[in-house]
Amino acid sequence: MEVERRSLSSKQASARQMLRGDLEGEDLDRYVEERVVTTTFEKMLNLARANSIFPLTFGLACCAIEAPISVVTARYDLARFGAEALRASPRQADLIILSGRVSIKMAPVVRRLYDQMLEPKWAISMGACSSSGGMFSNYAVVQGADKFMPIDLHIPGCPPRPEAVMYGFSKLQRKIIGNADQGWRQRYNAAGTEEWARGGPASAPSPEAAEAYEAAREISLA
Amino acid sequence: MPDAPGLELIRGEIERDHPGSVLATSFDRAQAALVVDPAQILTVLSWLREEPGQSYRFLSSLHVADYLPAAPRFGVHYELLNRDRVERLRVKAMLVDPAAPALPTIDSCVELFPTAEAQEREAFDFFGIVFRNHPDMTRILLPDDYVGWPQRRDFPVGGEPVTFTYNEHTYG
């Protein structure tokens, strides 16, 4: 603790050095305190991540009209939160919004899209259907998307209003800034699940791949 | 819609050309329907399509209904439309449910009405009704490896019970 405090004050001292102009004494102290925030690199990174989310252009059903389309248009304008750049490829996106019902035919596709996204990645389940199956309690709909992939945030509604989506969105930003514990991803087998080439049909991953997998997993769980 | 006497006239004319093809007629809620012999469905449909006085040349919809407790169990419905006279006519073919592995079969009308292709596949998908001579009789909406015919009346709706606090213990 001592060490940290000392290093903190030394940082402030160097900042003071840099900002020194005509100010002296208490004035200079206030000036520096108002302008310089010291933080860790991780926190800084999270702040940047939270304010420049690239959502995936992905729609499933009714909710898709409200979430990826309506919220980026003029009245709601998700650009204010730094997330208007929709990406068509999962490789470039870091947020997937499950907007609609996930049918049994679509579920493997959704999981694959999620796996193709690079870490760090987040998932919002929008609407009653993808959160719990909604009103469609029948043979064709997966009863809640968190059966097959980890979900960071559920937005209730059928469909949720765009305002609700934006509220959920700012909640997600706080979550990212707060760097919430991601241990729960482990339960879903979802940490470091980037795809790799498999050795043969339905065989175990090759030793190198398994090694890479373990390494990736350790990093993401650290 | 043809009215009730008009429906009987149509029946009479078909019977004259193809005896035994029409089993019954029904006129209910201002909608006319012919119940036809499934073996002769194509004869009746092409007669209705080609006969100059009729020319029901547009197939609006093809769907199946499951009348479960009734004896011929499945009804294949053809909603025909005459666009000149603006008249609709429903043609029904009632199919018996054969013993378990066998599926009810009927002739495909894709040759007559190309629009039926997707709808016959849908009927196969949900009810397991095989349309003979259909170009591609595979599942259309459900995954290819799905087992069962989900929209039959004896297929469970499926889904999951929702755990509320009062039934938490039962479903855990």
Added chain:
Amino acid sequence: MAELTQDRATEVMTVNIGPHHPATHGVLRLIVDLEGEVVKDLKPVIGYVHTGIEKSCEDKSYWKVIPFVERMDYVSYFFQMEAYCGAVERLVGLEIPPRAKYLRTIFLELNRIHSHLVWLGTTALDLGAISMLWYCFRERDRILDLFEMAAGQRMHTRYFQVGGVIEDIPLGFEKKLREFIADMPVRVGQYQALLDRNEVFLSRTKGVGIVSRERLLELGVTGPLLRAAGEPWDLRKAFDYLAYPEVDFQIPVGTVGDNYDRYRVRVAEMVESTKIVEQALDLMEEGPFIADDRKYVLPPRSELSTSMESLIHHFKLVTEGFRVEPGEVYYSIESPRGELGCFVLADGSSKPSRVHFRDPSFVNLQAFKDMAVGSYIADMIASLGMLDPILGGVDR
């Protein structure tokens, strides 16, 4: 070596597009055989949002089915409600009062404008005209405000009820609606100013995706696609339902049947719809907005505390629902995409024994192969947009 290049030039490559693809307007999957950039063959794979709605409907009493059917084709929910409620009304033989007829007509036509706006915005976006999306969704939000004012929800309003509509329109609704329909034709003019002289848009739509009218009829295609090929077939004129016989409107038709005609027909339809709304608004008089048949219609809230009989009716309707004599009805209306038919089979209980929708997008999608084969892959995307399939309706 020469042979090899020859082979390469004619080699057919199979490309999978979707189910996740921004240009498929949902989760459509296309398996396309390409020779260079030319589409040789194409097979749509559907079912990725199959929801089993028809099965779920069999498990609900008649009035609880309404919210389910709304969620099929999710940009024209009022049409689904009308098709279903109309079919049930024909099953039980219920007349709806005149005010309900006009209200339904107004909301259907507003929904038609809304649907075409969503179509125009997203399709123009596919063709690279991104600003159309902002303009179209600006007007769309105004329509949704009207829906919200009347029914409390933006989408999936559940506003129609067996026997009429669930509530009268609130005060101030008419003023807002009149403002909107006065604005709308001007807005449509602005869209046309943006697109009609846009060289990129014109060259990507004119002469592309032509299918002959006979072929379209064979394939069962209805709606703007058929009208763009020059066939003036519109169920609003052909059959007599709601207030359409009383209002004066025209059916826009195209001549060639290419993508440009499809665009022109839909844009013209928006203007015609505003005319219908205006006339229906003028013709509408005060009166009951729902039929007065206590067997099928909930009694007014105010009666519940004074009349025992109303309370019993209310309890019966809410818990069990009404029973319908055995019978079957097919009722069809003109949705923004074509003939939307609803088949309801009643078996005497309080739940329908089968509810089937003949969805126009499902049938129209069969024409996609004819539209796209032989054209460039970029034109295929344009044709798909102009076909306007809503995958929720296709898969149900």
